[in-house]
Amino acid sequence: MTRYQHLASLLGQRIEQGLYPIGVRLPSIRVLSKEHGVSITTVQQAYRELEDQQLVEARAKSGYFVAQRKLRPGLPACCDMTQCSLTIPRWDLVREMVNPARAGEIALGTAAPDVAASSLKPLTRAISHLSQRHSARTFVDDDIRGCAELRGQIARLMIDSGSRMDADNILITDGGREALSIAIRCVCKPGDVVAVEKPCFPAGLQLLHGLGMNILEIPTDPVAGISVEALELALEQWPVKAVLVTSTGQNPLGYAMPAERREALLRLAQEHDVAIIEDDAYGELSYPYPRPATITSMDLSGNVLLCSSFSKTLAPGLRVGWIAPGSYMNRAIHMKYSGTGPTAGLPQLAIADFIEQGHYLKHVRRMRAQYQYNRDLITGWVTDYFPCGTRVSRPQGGFLLWIELDHRVDAQRLNRALSEQAISIAVGAVFSAAGKYDSCLRINYARPLTGEIKAAVSHIGAMVHKLLEQ
Amino acid sequence: MTRYQHLASLLGQRIEQGLYPIGVRLPSIRVLSKEHGVSITTVQQAYRELEDQQLVEARAKSGYFVAQRKLRPGLPACCDMTQCSLTIPRWDLVREMVNPARAGEIALGTAAPDVAASSLKPLTRAISHLSQRHSARTFVDDDIRGCAELRGQIARLMIDSGSRMDADNILITDGGREALSIAIRCVCKPGDVVAVEKPCFPAGLQLLHGLGMNILEIPTDPVAGISVEALELALEQWPVKAVLVTSTGQNPLGYAMPAERREALLRLAQEHDVAIIEDDAYGELSYPYPRPATITSMDLSGNVLLCSSFSKTLAPGLRVGWIAPGSYMNRAIHMKYSGTGPTAGLPQLAIADFIEQGHYLKHVRRMRAQYQYNRDLITGWVTDYFPCGTRVSRPQGGFLLWIELDHRVDAQRLNRALSEQAISIAVGAVFSAAGKYDSCLRINYARPLTGEIKAAVSHIGAMVHKLLEQ
Numbered sequence: 001m002t003r004y005q006h007l008a009s010l011l012g013q014r015i016e017q018g019l020y021p022i023g024v025r026l027p028s029i030r031v032l033s034k035e036h037g038v039s040i041t042t043v044q045q046a047y048r049e050l051e052d053q054q055l056v057e058a059r060a061k062s063g064y065f066v067a068q069r070k071l072r073p074g075l076p077a078c079c080d081m082t083q084c085s086l087t088i089p090r091w092d093l094v095r096e097m098v099n100p101a102r103a104g105e106i107a108l109g110t111a112a113p114d115v116a117a118s119s120l121k122p123l124t125r126a127i128s129h130l131s132q133r134h135s136a137r138t139f140v141d142d143d144i145r146g147c148a149e150l151r152g153q154i155a156r157l158m159i160d161s162g163s164r165m166d167a168d169n170i171l172i173t174d175g176g177r178e179a180l181s182i183a184i185r186c187v188c189k190p191g192d193v194v195a196v197e198k199p200c201f202p203a204g205l206q207l208l209h210g211l212g213m214n215i216l217e218i219p220t221d222p223v224a225g226i227s228v229e230a231l232e233l234a235l236e237q238w239p240v241k242a243v244l245v246t247s248t249g250q251n252p253l254g255y256a257m258p259a260e261r262r263e264a265l266l267r268l269a270q271e272h273d274v275a276i277i278e279d280d281a282y283g284e285l286s287y288p289y290p291r292p293a294t295i296t297s298m299d300l301s302g303n304v305l306l307c308s309s310f311s312k313t314l315a316p317g318l319r320v321g322w323i324a325p326g327s328y329m330n331r332a333i334h335m336k337y338s339g340t341g342p343t344a345g346l347p348q349l350a351i352a353d354f355i356e357q358g359h360y361l362k363h364v365r366r367m368r369a370q371y372q373y374n375r376d377l378i379t380g381w382v383t384d385y386f387p388c389g390t391r392v393s394r395p396q397g398g399f400l401l402w403i404e405l406d407h408r409v410d411a412q413r414l415n416r417a418l419s420e421q422a423i424s425i426a427v428g429a430v431f432s433a434a435g436k437y438d439s440c441l442r443i444n445y446a447r448p449l450t451g452e453i454k455a456a457v458s459h460i461g462a463m464v465h466k467l468l469e470q
Numbered sequence: 471m472t473r474y475q476h477l478a479s480l481l482g483q484r485i486e487q488g489l490y491p492i493g494v495r496l497p498s499i500r501v502l503s504k505e506h507g508v509s510i511t512t513v514q515q516a517y518r519e520l521e522d523q524q525l526v527e528a529r530a531k532s533g534y535f536v537a538q539r540k541l542r543p544g545l546p547a548c549c550d551m552t553q554c555s556l557t558i559p560r561w562d563l564v565r566e567m568v569n570p571a572r573a574g575e576i577a578l579g580t581a582a583p584d585v586a587a588s589s590l591k592p593l594t595r596a597i598s599h600l601s602q603r604h605s606a607r608t609f610v611d612d613d614i615r616g617c618a619e620l621r622g623q624i625a626r627l628m629i630d631s632g633s634r635m636d637a638d639n640i641l642i643t644d645g646g647r648e649a650l651s652i653a654i655r656c657v658c659k660p661g662d663v664v665a666v667e668k669p670c671f672p673a674g675l676q677l678l679h680g681l682g683m684n685i686l687e688i689p690t691d692p693v694a695g696i697s698v699e700a701l702e703l704a705l706e707q708w709p710v711k712a713v714l715v716t717s718t719g720q721n722p723l724g725y726a727m728p729a730e731r732r733e734a735l736l737r738l739a740q741e742h743d744v745a746i747i748e749d750d751a752y753g754e755l756s757y758p759y760p761r762p763a764t765i766t767s768m769d770l771s772g773n774v775l776l777c778s779s780f781s782k783t784l785a786p787g788l789r790v791g792w793i794a795p796g797s798y799m800n801r802a803i804h805m806k807y808s809g810t811g812p813t814a815g816l817p818q819l820a821i822a823d824f825i826e827q828g829h830y831l832k833h834v835r836r837m838r839a840q841y842q843y844n845r846d847l848i849t850g851w852v853t854d855y856f857p858c859g860t861r862v863s864r865p866q867g868g869f870l871l872w873i874e875l876d877h878r879v880d881a882q883r884l885n886r887a888l889s890e891q892a893i894s895i896a897v898g899a900v901f902s903a904a905g906k907y908d909s910c911l912r913i914n915y916a917r918p919l920t921g922e923i924k925a926a927v928s929h930i931g932a933m934v935h936k937l938l939e940q
Contacts, residue, residue: 091804094807095800095803095804095807098614098807099613100612100613101612112610115609115610120609124601124602124608125602127597127598127601127816128597128598128601128602131594131597131598131601132594132598138594138787139585139590139785139786139787139788140582140585140785140786140787142570142571143569143570144568174644174648174789174810175810175811177808177809177810177811178644178809178810181808181809181810185680189660189682190659190660190682203807203808203811206804206807206808207808207809209808210655210804210805210808210809211808212659212660315609315610316609316610316811316812317608317609317610317812317814317815317816318609318814319644319789319810319811319812319813319814330565333565334561334565334676334680335680337564337565337568337673337676338647338651338673338676338677338679338680338681339647339648339651339677339680339809340644340645340647340648340651340789340810341645341647341673341786341789342786342787342789343789344787344788344789344814344817345787346597346787346817347814347816
């Protein structure tokens with residue numbers, strides 16, 4: 001951290017803590033320069049940084065003031081409940097959520113990336129070219145493990161995540177969901193206990209339920225991720241077979257686990273001989289660059305199974321995911337063969353080409369920047385339009401924002417009210433089998449944030465105000 | 471049956487039974503005319519029919535003789551064993567079988583259709599056009615049930631199978647295998663007993679095993695299909711939850727169940743409250759036209775689940791299958807959501823277009839003719855090149871031939887020997903969890919039967935001779 005960043009962070013903290021109230025004039029550049037023993041330029045840079053963060057505003061000839069806009073909302077609370085559940089986790093609500101969007105609907109409840117980006121065009125071209133060739137490989141799925149070209153390219157990409165793997169360590173799947181399903185069936189039998197983050201993405205919970213697993217929800221910090229301490233207690237009480245975690249860009253909280261937490265989690269799992277299933281679907285959409293190393297990359301035991309896909313980085317409709325199942329490759333291939341058979345060849349070959357030609361890294365770099373920019377913008381809007389006391393996540397990757405409303409607001413009721421305005425959100429209740437998130441929601445900020453989306457967020461805020469007043 | 475057909479059938483039976491040995495001169499036209507009280511023309515027509523069947527040959531000025539070629543091989547034996555099995559049904563062998571073909575290999579062991587047919591070209595064109603449009607629908611999987619256009623077209627096609635269904639009764643899946651997996655999980659829990667035909671296709675057995683089911687193999691007649699009588703006995707002994715059957719073009723035997731057997735099976739299942747899972751992947755490749763009505767079409771209870779795909783009619787690499795899950799739609803959607811998520815949009819839209827434009831029915835008609843022609847050709851080759859006593863199936867649909875060798879021949883040993891000549895077959899052992907088919911094999915006759923394939927069949931026959939002599 002440079003000097004000006006350090007100073008900006010210090011002042012920012014004081015503002016967030018309320019030591020400098022809104023509208024108050026901040027110390028002059030000269031005063032701060034003396035007080036902190038830094039140059040005038042350093043203080044100027046620090047103030048510019050705080051202006052960028054919209055915490056401070058400069059007024060001509062008067063100096064710097066704490067911005068009139070509201071303070072950043074607090075973080076969502078960390079849920080402290082640990083529970084074993086066998087009930088079907090709100091399939092009725094999930095079913096509603098996955099209904100196709102109506103024409104003209106502003107669908108903020110999905111977990112789809114921006115698929116309209118022009119940097120995806122070479123991919124559509126590749127699909128078109130390949131299909132024209134009428135190659136047998138696009139029509140017959142030859143290798144149950146997936147196309148060797150794509151597996152090779154994935155192995156190359158994974159170097160950035162700290163992993164050394166080759167094409168033979170990878171199995172292509174029908175999207176990330178099949179990768180997770182295979183991972184779970186590699187290490188568990190029906191009736192086994194699987195620990196998950198709380199909150200956990202709905203497809204994860206439904207998948208575990210569909211496979212007949214018992215779900216154990218572990219308290220999860222909105223910044224640091226799954227509580228290793230709580231997990232340790234849980235492992236002593238329950239015969240846990242696997243832990244399903246997202247170390248980077250978790251859905252819905254968006255956090256990236258600090259490196260030492262990843263290491264601690266791995267140590268704990270190894271001590272208890274518990275498999276880790278690491279969902280890395282959002283890993284390459286990490287805002288910090290280079291991206292954090294996966295837990296898989298720290299493992300030598302083969303008991304960590306890495307699952308990922310191109311659904312979040314490219315497009316979900318391609319249905320191409322993959323798993324690096326560690327020491328479980330033979331079982332994984334069996335699950336793949338007996339579950340869906342080989343994955344379609346055409347999209348695999350197109351993606352392999354897209355990566356090889358350098359389009360992939362360019363696209364992902366661009367989307368990371370767009371998503372990070374959008375995060376700040378939409379967080380600002382929530383700050384502006386939602387009631388005081390609203391809490392929001394601080395995503396470090398991906399394109400999903402988690403919002404915790406006042407506990408008196410029922411998100412399902414909110415969603416029904418919004419439906420009349422053709423706006424939809426993801427209600428918190430589907431992110432836990434054990435309940436608890438009735439006043440939470442998740443919104444998607446992947447697409448360029450137009451005035452229409454701003455109006456939708458404003459409308460949601462107004463509706464929350466209204467529900468609170470009733 | 472006309473008079474000449476009756477006479478031809480009578481003579482054919484006598485030849486097959488060996489009453490008229492090979493090379494022997496058959497009764498003259500005049501003698502037969504008197505003996506059977508029919509006209510000269512009728513006898514001439516009967517002999518012409520027998521000539522077409524290659525049972526008889528005419529020699530100028532000498533009359534008719536029993537053809538020098540060998541008699542049609544007998545039918546495979548119907549296995550009478552009923553057994554409950556929990557062992558993993560030869561995954562090692564299946565794994566070998568699904569390895570990608572080596573360059574230049576004549577892969578007769580696959581169950582892939584002919585994907586090089588020119589009548590598929592409009593499909594590749596549709597894929598290419600759709601991908602150029604860069605439509606969001608090809609990139610985001612909107613409806614978990616699949617594209618409405620395709621579901622509508624499938625419902626229209628299914629009229630020929632006797633079914634009245636509409637788009638809302640259909641769920642698109644990632645190939646037919648996922649359709650079966652969903653069907654089984656709709657009606658069974660892990661540990662339940664599922665009855666199957668014996669022999670049963672390897673993916674079916676592996677799938678049941680992968681889902682933790684107990685497999686009950688029911689004796690199956692190579693012409694009439696699963697023994698309803700044996701199934702009835704089995705239902706009295708075992709708590710069977712579902713019966714998995716292929717009523718038309720069964721893999722590997724190729725039979726089509728007679729209508730009255732379908733009805734009897736349905737009645738039995740209903741009496742015992744057992745679900746029927748009807749695999750119709752080969753249904754539209756039935757040689758008899760119009761195709762037989764499905765069991766599903768006879769059902770009113772909603773307890774018959776119809777599974778199918780475009781893998782056998784178009785191409786397996788498309789990975790588009792579907793299920794009409796009867797009364798289990800909500801569960802089926804849950805399984806789909808939690809298993810793989812929505813199926814890729816692009817191939818669905820392309821197939822819907824292909825059907826709508828009339829290309830589909832034309833293609834299927836053409837392939838049916840090709841496959842039926844190939845069946846007769848390859849059956850002739852097996853007759854010519856394989857040892858006496860070899861038994862073969864009489865496929866009524868699809869493109870797979872089941873061959874039963876002398877019990878002293880080990881098909882795995884045969885396959886290993888063939889591997890040196892870059893020929894591969896499907897070994898019988900993978901078609902049963904309980905064993906029994908060690909001397910059987912399945913070969914694919916989908917592609918145009920070139921001299922190369924003829925040489926391969928001849929080579930297999932020679933190798934069988936050789937193994938018998940050892």
